[in-house]
Amino acid sequence: MQLSQLKMGATDPLTKYGSRAKEIQAQLRAAGQDVADTEIAWSVMSGLPSAYATMATVITATTDGDLSLDDILPKLLTVEHSEQKSERPSEEALMANAQDRHAGPGRPSNHPGGKSKGPCFHCGILGHHKFECRKLAQERSQQQQRQRADQ
Numbered sequence: 001m002q003l004s005q006l007k008m009g010a011t012d013p014l015t016k017y018g019s020r021a022k023e024i025q026a027q028l029r030a031a032g033q034d035v036a037d038t039e040i041a042w043s044v045m046s047g048l049p050s051a052y053a054t055m056a057t058v059i060t061a062t063t064d065g066d067l068s069l070d071d072i073l074p075k076l077l078t079v080e081h082s083e084q085k086s087e088r089p090s091e092e093a094l095m096a097n098a099q100d101r102h103a104g105p106g107r108p109s110n111h112p113g114g115k116s117k118g119p120c121f122h123c124g125i126l127g128h129h130k131f132e133c134r135k136l137a138q139e140r141s142q143q144q145q146r147q148r149a150d151q
């Protein structure tokens, strides 16, 4: 096995990927090549799938050039965990959730029996939420028309 072959599949667990990196390091050392921890860590970084790109950028930006697996693996694990939790919810799903919370029985309401609405975060008018805002919808369609005109 070679360091350059180190690549993490999109569905690989990070822990497995990390231990594979350590295996390669051990094998190379057994073969008489001294591989520094930082070299292994950088190889791990470069073999990460795109989901880790943001965290990899953060790690790269905050390091002085010396990395170790023990340093980066816990950070990368937080990405893995957040990926599993949220299957990238769509905007609609987020809005539906927000609506559910507003209509939920646990929430005290100033309007007995009715849905409390607004004030709108966009225009400030009571009676509707931002995602129902006609002013916002109008502005968005105007913006789209303008973009179309520009093309």
Ligand SMILES: [Zn+2]
Residues within 6 Å of the ligand: 120, 121, 122, 123, 124, 125, 128, 129, 130, 132, 133, 134, 135, 136
């Ligand atoms: Zn509004």
